[in-house]
Structures are given as C-alpha cells and as structure tokens.
Amino acid sequence: MKRQKRMAVINDFSGFGRCSLTVSVPIISAMKIQCCALPTAVLSNHTGYPDYFFDDYTDKMKAYYLKWEKLGLSFDGIYTGFLGSVRQVELILDFLRRFAGEHTAVIVDPVMGDNGKPYATIDDELCRDIRKLLPLSSIITPNLTEACIISGVPYHEGAFADRELLEISRRLRDCGAQNMVITGIPEGDNIRNLICHADGRLSSVTTPCTGTPHAGTGDVFASIIAADRVNGVDLQTSVEKAAGFVGKAIAVSDALHVPTEDGVCFEEILGDLIR
Ligand code: PXL
Numbered sequence: 001m002k003r004q005k006r007m008a009v010i011n012d013f014s015g016f017g018r019c020s021l022t023v024s025v026p027i028i029s030a031m032k033i034q035c036c037a038l039p040t041a042v043l044s045n046h047t048g049y050p051d052y053f054f055d056d057y058t059d060k061m062k063a064y065y066l067k068w069e070k071l072g073l074s075f076d077g078i079y080t081g082f083l084g085s086v087r088q089v090e091l092i093l094d095f096l097r098r099f100a101g102e103h104t105a106v107i108v109d110p111v112m113g114d115n116g117k118p119y120a121t122i123d124d125e126l127c128r129d130i131r132k133l134l135p136l137s138s139i140i141t142p143n144l145t146e147a148c149i150i151s152g153v154p155y156h157e158g159a160f161a162d163r164e165l166l167e168i169s170r171r172l173r174d175c176g177a178q179n180m181v182i183t184g185i186p187e188g189d190n191i192r193n194l195i196c197h198a199d200g201r202l203s204s205v206t207t208p209c210t211g212t213p214h215a216g217t218g219d220v221f222a223s224i225i226a227a228d229r230v231n232g233v234d235l236q237t238s239v240e241k242a243a244g245f246v247g248k249a250i251a252v253s254d255a256l257h258v259p260t261e262d263g264v265c266f267e268e269i270l271g272d273l274i275r
Contacts, residue, residue: 005230006034006074008099010092011081011111011219012057013037016045018263019216020082020111024223027266030273031227033077038065038095041084047120048215048261054121056084061091065098075099077230080133081219082111086125089132096136105229108137109222113145114184116155135176139229141222143184147172160185169196181239183221191247193239205239210247211254216263217246224273245272 007028011020021037028035038061044053078100080092100106110130112122127149134140134150148155151171153164165182172180178198185192192206221242228238249264258265 004032004034005076006036007077007079007226007230008036008038008068008075008095009079009081009226010038010040010095011079012041012043012046012084013039014043014046014052017049017215017261018266019046019219023216023219023263023266024079024081024226026270027220027223027273028079028227030270031224031231032275033227033230036068036073036075038068040082040088046215046261054084058085058087058091061088062094065095069098073099074101075104077105077107077226079107079109079222079226081109081222082119083126083130084121086123086129089126089129092133093136100136105138105226106136107139107141107222107226107229108133109141109218110146110150111218112149114143114218116145116148116157118149131175134172137177139179139181139225139235140172140177141181141183141218141225142172143218144182144186147180147182150175159187165194169194169202172196179235181225181235183218191243193243195235195239197235203236205236205243207243207247210251212250212260214250214253214258214260214262214264217250220249220264220266221246245269248272 009024013021025035039057041057042055113119147168151168153168180196182194190206192204195203224242249266252268253264
C-alpha cells in the first residue's frame with residue numbers, strides 16, 4: 001500500500017521574514033510530504049532585522065519530541081536548520097538516536113551566517129559543535145560562508161579558486177560529511193552550487209544572478225533538497241530544481257519590490273513545485 005512520506009523539520013519559527021519553518025512547511029508540503037515541525041526558537045522576525053523578539057526553545061525541545069516518541073512516530077527524513085543555542089546540538093544527536101532509522105534521510109543545513117559573517121545569535125561554540133552533526137548526515141547544504149566557518153578555510157570577498165573549494169570539501173569530508181552542496185559561490189555574474197557527491201565525484205550547477213540577494217533563500221533551497229531526497233530524486237536534478245526555483249523567486253521578488261530582508265515571495269511560484 002502506498003504511504004505518504006513524513007519529515008521532521010528542526011528549525012526556528014520566525015513569524016515575519018520568510019525563513020526557516022515558515023518557508024520549509026509550505027515548500028515541503030507542496031512537494032507532497034507531511035511536514036512535522038520541532039521549533040528551536042520562536043522569533044517575531046529573523047535576526048537580519050535590527051530588532052527582534054527571541055525565545056530560545058532549548059529547554060522545551062526534549063519534552064516536545066518525547067511526546068512524538070510516545071506517539072510512535074517515525075520519519076523518512078529529518079532536516080535540521082537554525083539552532084537557538086549550542087546545547088541544541090546534543091538534543092539533535094539525541095533526536096537522531098531516537099528517530100533516525102536505517103532508511104531515514106538526514107539533511108543538515110548548518111545555518112550560521114552569510115556574506116562572511118555569522119548571524120547575530122551564532123557564537124563560536126556553536127560554529128565548532130555543529131561539526132558533530134556531519135557524520136550523521138546524508139546531505140549538508142552550507143552556503144559558502146558556513147562552509148568556510150565549519151572547515152576553518154578563511155572567507156574572502158570575490159571568486160574562490162577551485163583549489164580553495166577543494167580544500168573546503170576535503171575538510172568537511174574529514175568531519176564526516178557524505179553528500180555536500182556548497183551554495184552561493186560567486187562566479188562573475190553567475191552563482192555556482194558545488195556538489196560533492198558521497199562517492200567523491202564533483203559536479204556544479206551554475207545559474208545566472210537573477211536579482212538582489214534576499215534573506216531566507218538558503219532555507220528555500222535546503223527545503224527543496226530535503227524534500228527531493230525523501231522523494232528519491234537524484235541530487236544533481238534536485239540542485240538544478242532548487243537553484244532554478246530560488247533564481248525565479250528572487251526575480252519575482254524584485255519585480256514586486258519585496259525588501260531583501262523580507263525574504264523571497266515564493267508564494268507566487270509555489271505551484272511550480274507541485275508535481
Ligand atoms: O535564513 C536563515 C535564518 C534562519 N533563522 C533565523 C535567522 C536567519 C538569518 O538571519 O535570523 C532566526
């Protein structure tokens with residue numbers, strides 16, 4: 001009998017700004033997967049705005065997911081994003097021990113920063129400890145800044161040489177990562193996404209810049225990658241789909257004059273993801 005797929009998404013709930021759960025839930029649902037949210041923090045709006053309300057959910061997460069365990073839930077996918085504190089790394093490891101079976105896809109988006117800088121609430125300890133999640137992942141989706149932070153390769157403006165990208169991927173592999181998609185690598189007027197496949201192959205998906213960078217595009221991208229993985233789509237096809245969707249969402253957002261911090265108005269094109 002055909003059974004609907006189910007994914008747990010461990011991420012923050014930011015009420016305004018189109019990122020994290022408010023992006024993942026509609027996108028993963030559009031891709032026909034039941035999406036179960038475990039919040040890491042509740043925010044009025046994301047930390048890219050000058051001011052925000054931030055309620056760290058660390059102390060509540062275990063009681064919350066133990067009720068899921070009591071319900072006997074199991075997941076085809078587990079996707080982790082923004083963490084509210086360094087202690088949440090251990091909670092996620094515990095969550096994975098309880099809920100990740102042999103066939104569960106684990107997508108780790110190490111949400112920590114952009115444009116060479118960590119986000120306001122991300123500290124050095126979290127940047128170090130996030131590495132513990134890599135050996136348990138099926139796919140990681142760091143942007144270039146996050147890949148630099150985790151690997152310890154210095155971030156700089158402008159183009160990255162292939163030699164530097166290889167060094168980053170080698171170090172992430174040494175930390176235990178299998179499949180990796182390093183997103184948002186600038187290449188002239190294009191954006192490159194480098195895929196380091198678990199078997200050591202490398203490939204790229206390069207798309208033209210379609211407009212101004214917006215907040216939350218990494219969450220849109222990772223949600224598509226996570227849903228596709230659970231749906232059995234190969235990684236190359238999935239990265240092409242995610243990069244194309246993000247590019248289109250940016251173009252539509254610019255056309256509608258959506259402020260960059262308000263994210264991308266993916267709602268306008270959500271139907272593209274419905275098969
Ligand atoms: O989109 C990344 C992200 C997720 N969650 C929170 C953020 C950010 C980026 O600023 O602040 C709370």
